[in-house]
Amino acid sequence: MFRETTFTDIDRARTADDAVAEFVMDEETFRAFYDRTARGLWAYLARITGNRELADDLLQETFYRFLRAGAAYNGESHRRNSLYRIATNLAHDARRRNLARIPPSVAGDDIERVPSGRGAASVERTADFTRAMSHLKPRERAMLWLAYAEGASHSEIADVLGLRPASLKAMLFRARRKLAALLGRAPERGKP
Amino acid sequence: MKPLDCDLEAEVLALVLQSGWPDRADAGLREHVAACAICSDVAAVAGALDHAREELRERVTVPDSGSVWWRAQLRARREAARNAGRPITAVQVIALACAMGLLGACFGATSAWFQSALAGVRSSLASMKIHTLLPSATSLIAGHGVLILAMAALLLLLPAAVYLAMLRE
Numbered sequence: 001m002f003r004e005t006t007f008t009d010i011d012r013a014r015t016a017d018d019a020v021a022e023f024v025m026d027e028e029t030f031r032a033f034y035d036r037t038a039r040g041l042w043a044y045l046a047r048i049t050g051n052r053e054l055a056d057d058l059l060q061e062t063f064y065r066f067l068r069a070g071a072a073y074n075g076e077s078h079r080r081n082s083l084y085r086i087a088t089n090l091a092h093d094a095r096r097r098n099l100a101r102i103p104p105s106v107a108g109d110d111i112e113r114v115p116s117g118r119g120a121a122s123v124e125r126t127a128d129f130t131r132a133m134s135h136l137k138p139r140e141r142a143m144l145w146l147a148y149a150e151g152a153s154h155s156e157i158a159d160v161l162g163l164r165p166a167s168l169k170a171m172l173f174r175a176r177r178k179l180a181a182l183l184g185r186a187p188e189r190g191k192p
Numbered sequence: 193m194k195p196l197d198c199d200l201e202a203e204v205l206a207l208v209l210q211s212g213w214p215d216r217a218d219a220g221l222r223e224h225v226a227a228c229a230i231c232s233d234v235a236a237v238a239g240a241l242d243h244a245r246e247e248l249r250e251r252v253t254v255p256d257s258g259s260v261w262w263r264a265q266l267r268a269r270r271e272a273a274r275n276a277g278r279p280i281t282a283v284q285v286i287a288l289a290c291a292m293g294l295l296g297a298c299f300g301a302t303s304a305w306f307q308s309a310l311a312g313v314r315s316s317l318a319s320m321k322i323h324t325l326l327p328s329a330t331s332l333i334a335g336h337g338v339l340i341l342a343m344a345a346l347l348l349l350l351p352a353a354v355y356l357a358m359l360r361e
Binding site: 022035133145151177 | 236244249258261
């Protein structure tokens, strides 16, 4: 049975189709890009928020905002930076909203609940790492993750985190020193 | 001034990210890392982060790309339809306000009772003197200060609360 349709409905449907047409890429391109980036982005979100359920939600929101951003991208690297910048901002907003609810000392423990088929040594190593990461500031976690897990350059990290490239080197140095000390491999204030 | 980086740092990082540290590193580089605080930090931190990343990537199940695309489409359509409906609602509200105003004006112009009441209010306002009002206003504020303050706060806060609720929505 046909539904009774008014001109307003037709206008609204047209507007809705226009909204989808405004996505920055078509379905095929999006799906390929998503398959390349989603797992890495989820890991980044999980590490900087310390909460896997929040990472799940932010992942979807990030890709949606990315699609609606309406920006022109120069290539894969530009696209990826944009995606991570959106994710970083969303995580920052979520942290500000939930700051009173999540004590910093337990941030990250939640990630350990993801089922693992690995051995005890690997689990212990990850637990040590999570504990160490939970003592860092969110920006330090993001900076280190982008630099050493994603292999991003200084200019890319500065772009994603909205920092000045000139100050990034010193900030990264301090964050790395701090994490190395927390991992028990170097004195935090030792001579380099 | 303390150095913030080392020339061999990138080489160490590349080996760690390719899972080649320390096995694929030559003896010279291993010796350097043992002596250089920057490179040893890079090796330790990058090794831990890379391991954590691989662990998470292996264990995580992200939603299927097709379902994410479908949900994004659905949401974009819903938002567009809502946005398209918003101006219509605004026009309806303005039209209602105009109609109410017009009705009020017609009633005021035609009703004899309303005209006489209006004349009475006008004359009482003209005969009213400010200096006679002040003592009664002061006694009212003194007697019901808390109530007046609460009403004033309500008048100020209510629009702000409505605005914030609409903003969140």
